[in-house]
Amino acid sequence: MTLLFLPAAILIFSVFAIPIIRYTWLSFHASSVLTRLEDIPNNGANWFRIFGDDRFWQDAYQTIRFTSISVTLEIFIAILIALLLDQKINNRGLVRALTLLPWALPTTIMALGWRWIFNTPYGPIEKIYSILGLGSLNILSNPDTAWLATIIADVWKTTPFIALILLAGLQTIPNELYEAFILEGGGKLNAFQQITLPMLQPYLIISLLFRTAQAFGVFDLIQVMTGGGPASSTESLGFYAYLNALRFLDFGYSATIILLTFIILIIFTLLVWLLTSRVNKLLKSEIL
Amino acid sequence: MKLSNLKNTIFILFIIFVFSSIVLAETKSPVNINFLMPAPFVDSTLDLVSRFNDEEKGKIHLKITKGPLETEAVSDLAISSLLLGKSPFDALLIDVTWLPKYAAAGWLETLDDRIKSNEWDSLAEGARLGNKYMGRIYRWPLVADMGLLYWRTDLMDAPPKTELELLNISQNLKEQGIVPYGYVWQGRQYEGLSCVFLEIINGFGGEWLSNSMKVNLTSKESLEATRWLKELITSGASPKAVMNFSETEALQAFKSGDAALMRNWPYAWKELQKEESNVKGKIGVTTMISKENHQPSATLGSWGFSILKSSTKKIAAFKAIEFLTSEEAQKEMFINNGYTPTKSEIFKDAELLASSELLPVLETALSISKPRPQTPLYAQISDVLQKQLSSILTEDKPIDEAMKLAEEKTIKIISSAGNKS
Numbered sequence: 001m002t003l004l005f006l007p008a009a010i011l012i013f014s015v016f017a018i019p020i021i022r023y024t025w026l027s028f029h030a031s032s033v034l035t036r037l038e039d040i041p042n043n044g045a046n047w048f049r050i051f052g053d054d055r056f057w058q059d060a061y062q063t064i065r066f067t068s069i070s071v072t073l074e075i076f077i078a079i080l081i082a083l084l085l086d087q088k089i090n091n092r093g094l095v096r097a098l099t100l101l102p103w104a105l106p107t108t109i110m111a112l113g114w115r116w117i118f119n120t121p122y123g124p125i126e127k128i129y130s131i132l133g134l135g136s137l138n139i140l141s142n143p144d145t146a147w148l149a150t151i152i153a154d155v156w157k158t159t160p161f162i163a164l165i166l167l168a169g170l171q172t173i174p175n176e177l178y179e180a181f182i183l184e185g186g187g188k189l190n191a192f193q194q195i196t197l198p199m200l201q202p203y204l205i206i207s208l209l210f211r212t213a214q215a216f217g218v219f220d221l222i223q224v225m226t227g228g229g230p231a232s233s234t235e236s237l238g239f240y241a242y243l244n245a246l247r248f249l250d251f252g253y254s255a256t257i258i259l260l261t262f263i264i265l266i267i268f269t270l271l272v273w274l275l276t277s278r279v280n281k282l283l284k285s286e287i288l
Numbered sequence: 289m290k291l292s293n294l295k296n297t298i299f300i301l302f303i304i305f306v307f308s309s310i311v312l313a314e315t316k317s318p319v320n321i322n323f324l325m326p327a328p329f330v331d332s333t334l335d336l337v338s339r340f341n342d343e344e345k346g347k348i349h350l351k352i353t354k355g356p357l358e359t360e361a362v363s364d365l366a367i368s369s370l371l372l373g374k375s376p377f378d379a380l381l382i383d384v385t386w387l388p389k390y391a392a393a394g395w396l397e398t399l400d401d402r403i404k405s406n407e408w409d410s411l412a413e414g415a416r417l418g419n420k421y422m423g424r425i426y427r428w429p430l431v432a433d434m435g436l437l438y439w440r441t442d443l444m445d446a447p448p449k450t451e452l453e454l455l456n457i458s459q460n461l462k463e464q465g466i467v468p469y470g471y472v473w474q475g476r477q478y479e480g481l482s483c484v485f486l487e488i489i490n491g492f493g494g495e496w497l498s499n500s501m502k503v504n505l506t507s508k509e510s511l512e513a514t515r516w517l518k519e520l521i522t523s524g525a526s527p528k529a530v531m532n533f534s535e536t537e538a539l540q541a542f543k544s545g546d547a548a549l550m551r552n553w554p555y556a557w558k559e560l561q562k563e564e565s566n567v568k569g570k571i572g573v574t575t576m577i578s579k580e581n582h583q584p585s586a587t588l589g590s591w592g593f594s595i596l597k598s599s600t601k602k603i604a605a606f607k608a609i610e611f612l613t614s615e616e617a618q619k620e621m622f623i624n625n626g627y628t629p630t631k632s633e634i635f636k637d638a639e640l641l642a643s644s645e646l647l648p649v650l651e652t653a654l655s656i657s658k659p660r661p662q663t664p665l666y667a668q669i670s671d672v673l674q675k676q677l678s679s680i681l682t683e684d685k686p687i688d689e690a691m692k693l694a695e696e697k698t699i700k701i702i703s704s705a706g707n708k709s
Contacts, residue, residue, distance in 0.1 A: 033392050033664045034705055037371075120529035121468070122540065141475075141531030143682050229477025230531055231679035246364045247667040249389060 020262070026255035033249040046256040055232070056240065056257060060264060062147065063236045067215040067268070070154045074211060075204065077155065078162035083196075085163065086170045096167070103160040111224035114153040115140070143233035146226055150234050154221060158214070162207040169203030170196070198283065205276055212272055216265045237261040318349040319604040324369075325381040326362045328555075329430070329591065330354045332625040333612060340611045348604045359383055360479070370395050370596070378599035379609060381430060384418035384590045384659055385479070385666050391421035392664035397595040399425045402606050414654035415630035417588055418662065427592040430613050431621065432628040434586035434657040435487050435576055436649070438542060438550040438560070442570040443467065447549075449584075451491070451516050454549065454577045458525035461548045468527075471520060472538040473551040475530040477678035482660065482670040483587040484551060485677060489513040490585035490658055491578030497661040497669070501702050505673070505695040506688075512579075514687050518680055531681050543567060551576065553589060557646055558626040573649045575656060588657040590630070622647070628654060665701050672697045 027046050029039040050056055085096050102110065118139045120126045129137050139145045173195065181191050219238035222228060228235035228243075237257065244254035325333070330352050340350055353376075355362040363386055369375040370393075382390065390396050403425055408416070411429065419427040439447040443461055448454035458470025474480030489496055494509025504510055520526040530538070535552055539559060542550040545566035550556070560571050578584035593609040595602050611617065618634055621627040628650045629635065635651040661669060676694035679685040685693075 033389055036392070036394050119537070120532065121527070121546070136528065138528045138531070141528055141682065143679075143684050146532075226532075227476065227478045229674075229678050230682045231477065231684040232675045233684075243667075243671065246367055247360070247671070248665075249367070249393060250668075 020259075023255040023259050026252055027259050029252050031250075031252040031255075037249070037251070039252070042252070046253050049253065050256050050260055055235075056237075056260070058232065059235050059237050059240045060261075062234065063216060063218070063238075063261075064264075064268065066147065066151060066154070066218060066236060067212055070151045070158075071208065071211045071215055073151070073155045074159045074162050075208060077159045078166055078207070079200075081159065081163040082166035082170055085167050099163060100160045102157050103164075105157070107157065107220040108224050110157055111153060111221045114149070114156075115225050118149050140226060141230055143231045146230055147234045150218075150221060150225055153225060154215065154218065157221075158211060162211060165203050165207045166200060169200045173199045201280060205273070208272060208276060209269060212269055213265060216261070216268065237264075318344070318347050319601050320349050320351060321378045321599075321601050321605050321608060322351045322353055322376055323379045323381065323593070323605075323608070324353045324355050324362070324366055324377045326355045326359065326591075327357045329381055332621060332627070336612055336617050336620070340608060343611075344607070348607060350608045353377065370598075375596055375598050377596060378601050378605040379593050379595045381591055382427060382594050384588055384592075385670070387418060387427055387594070388421045388662050388666060389664045390594065391424075391426045395597060396426045397597045397599070397602060399428060399595065399606075403428065410631050410633065412630060412632040412635065412651070412654055414588060414657040415590065417657065418590055418659040419592060421662070427594045428609055428613055429590050429592035429630040430627075431591050431618075432630050432650075432654050432657070433553055433555075433589040433591065434628070434650075434653045435483055435551060435589070436554060436556075436586065436653055437574050437576050438552060438556060439572050439574065440467075440548050440567060440570055441572045443548050447572060447574045448577055450580050451488075451577050455516075455520065455523060455525050458520075458548060459523055462524060467546060467548045469541060469547040470525040471549040471551075472526060472533060472541045472547040473520075473530055474533055474535060474538060475517075475521075475526075475678075475681055476532050476534050476537075477674050478534060479670060479674070480534055481674050481677050483589065485513070485517070485673065486587045486658065486660055487551075487576045487585050488517060491576060491582055492516070493579060493582045496673075497663075497698075501661075501663070503695050503698045503702070505691050505698065511687060511691060514677070514680060514691060517677070518687065521681060531678070554626055554628050554646070554650060573646060575649070575653050584656055586653045586657040588659045590628075663702070663705070665705055668701045669698050672701065 026039065028041060028044060030042040030045065031037060031039045081099060085092070085099060089095060117123050118125060120136055120138050120141065121130070125139065126137055129135070137145075139149050177195050177199075178191055181195060186194070217238045218236045219242060222234055222236050222239050223242075226234040228239050238261070241254050241257040241261065244250045244257060248254075333352070337350055337352055341348075344350075355365055363383070366375075366377070366380050366382075369377060380390075387396075408425075412432065414434070415429050415432045419425055419429060437447060443466060444457055448457050454471060461467050462470045474484050486496055489510050492509045492513040494507050494513060495504045496510075497503055521528060521530065533541075535556075538547075538550050538552055539556050541547045542552075542556075543560055543565050557571075557573060559565070561568055575584045575586055593613070595605050595609070599605055613630070615631050615634060618627070618629040618631060619637065619640065622629050622634065622640065622644075626646065634640065635647060640647055660666060663669070673694050676685070676690040680687050680690045
């Protein structure tokens with residue numbers, strides 16, 4: 001019986017454990033252009049450096065900000081979209097396929113698109129703003145607004161993905177439940193609160209965890225849309241790791257960034273999970 | 289009967305064998321070499337490459353791998369292939385800033401023995417820069433490239449020469465409502481911002497990094513230069529939007545006639561001459577402004593070929609490089625693409641001079657060009673500077689504080705190298 005698990009175990013080990021072991025090992029070595037890419041043990045110098053690296057912590061803050069805001073928005077909008085797609089509307093198949101389009105687009109292409117949408121002065125948003133006589137917005141040149149623009153682009157792209165998962169969830173809820181609820185004199189809003197949400201809950205948690213992990217590693221969107229600027233205000237941890245590895249050829253430090261990011265992600269995901277189960281308990285106790 | 293049949297068969301087989309080996313030996317497959325180039329260069333060298341392959345038919349076959357459009361993306365691709373061990377490429381077309389990094393990593397083959405001293409001397413002075421690391425040649429230049437100031441001949445009689453003139457002209461034209469924007473340049477947080485800064489700090493009499501690796505970012509000149517860049521935006525001489533402009537955005541604004549002045553590379557000239565350009569025939573090119581009594585400067589951004597150490601076909605690769613960088617090839621690329629030649633002879637070519645007003649400007653710009661700091665740690669140093677400059681322009685941090693931070697961090701990066709080497 002245990003033999004049956006072996007292929008899966010080997011697969012998981014090779015794609016998951018090996019990189020982590022390798023990165024851990026690398027993070028205790030100097031391996032950069034200065035060492036001619038040879039790995040030389042450096043007694044944890046990378047780890048001492050990272051705790052004093054204000055840029056790492058600024059990026060950590062920005063990554064958490066990006067992840068929490070975009071994922072929250074995505075979940076709320078996705079619930080609305082899923083409810084809409086669940087209705088019996090004409091050409092439902094076509095509408096569903098169209099909704100998925102943003103998610104199917106390669107990130108690089110859509111990020112380039114958004115870069116032009118937010119472009120000053122030729123982008124449509126700036127054009128409308130200036131036609132209204134309000135001057136110019138300079139969204140991507142302002143550290144206070146550029147990160148919001150990256151969130152908008154991310155929400156636009158990944159909401160359909162969550163909507164799809166939630167739609168699948170909605171379809172598992174038997175209609176009889178609603179019929180019975182209405183018969184008992186319940187309202188539509190109450191039905192949403194007391195049937196839809198609790199029944200959707202496993203799907204919500206899955207999409208939440210999935211998207212959190214994904215958004216945490218954001219790189220391509222940032223790279224294309226802002227290059228991390230202005231004033232590094234949109235830089236993510238993934239971007240910083242990339243800079244160190246491919247631009248600076250400092251693989252030891254890059255591995256350290258990736259590992260610490262991984263640890264922060266685990267803690268963050270645990271927190272999200274704890275929070276959702278707490279909310280969940282509250283919801284259940286209310287219903288009962 | 290049977291025996292003679294067998295004999296015949298054997299004889300025929302023998303004849304076939306002999307002939308086929310002769311034929312095979314004749315058409316022995318050529319040496320296949322593979323170069324990686326950024327996409328724009330692939331398009332502009334298409335003819336040259338096919339001509340080379342025709343000339344060397346049966347001996348060498350040059351295949352070009354089309355890299356991405358964006359400079360740093362090409363580097364990412366090259367580095368990834370090098371890290372994986374055996375790179376599929378024999379030579380790379382590399383940017384001036386990558387050379388020390390690649391050479392220090394031990395990826396490049398020195399060209400000292402292949403380049404004769406008279407060939408080296410045939411290069412224009414500025415084109416000699418940025419090809420060496422630790423005194424050895426690692427790169428042979430294909431095109432020179434340097435920052436230029438583009439101006440609108442219909443809006444001003446002469447281009448600005450000093451920082452004050454540039455500020456005044458831009459401000460006046462904008463305030464009179466003649467153009468929406470005065471001066472457009474590259475203010476996005478990326479490599480282009482470092483290029484802009486290098487020109488200005490040099491033109492103000494300062495220095496980013498001295499030859500002995502002393503960091504001069506908090507010098508009086510450096511602070512003045514930075515203050516001027518910021519003033520461009522606060523005074524309205526440049527739009528706020530330049531803080532997110534790369535070359536593309538600057539070119540677009542200038543091309544559509546929305547700006548009076550632009551900082552860009554030589555490639556912009558050809559773009560501005562195209563039919564869809566609103567400023568066709570209304571532009572002049574000159575070198576960057578400088579402070580009164582100071583020499584102007586142009587950031588060097590050249591491209592050249594480097595042979596990889598891992599290549600097993602270095603002789604063939606060098607032959608292809610010689611062909612692609614020959615005087616003839618350079619003339620052709622100048623005429624067709626506006627690429628700046630690297631050989632000094634071409635700048636004196638009467639025929640070219642008669643047909644191009646650009647060539648003398650390119651020669652002057654190349655003669656005052658300065659490379660960015662040549663160290664394997666350049667990417668880090670530039671990244672630190674970009675970040676702080678961007679915080680200054682976006683008013684995230686005051687000038688003194690940001691430049692002090694940039695200086696401290698740069699010193700730290702450089703000293704980390706000192707400890708290990």
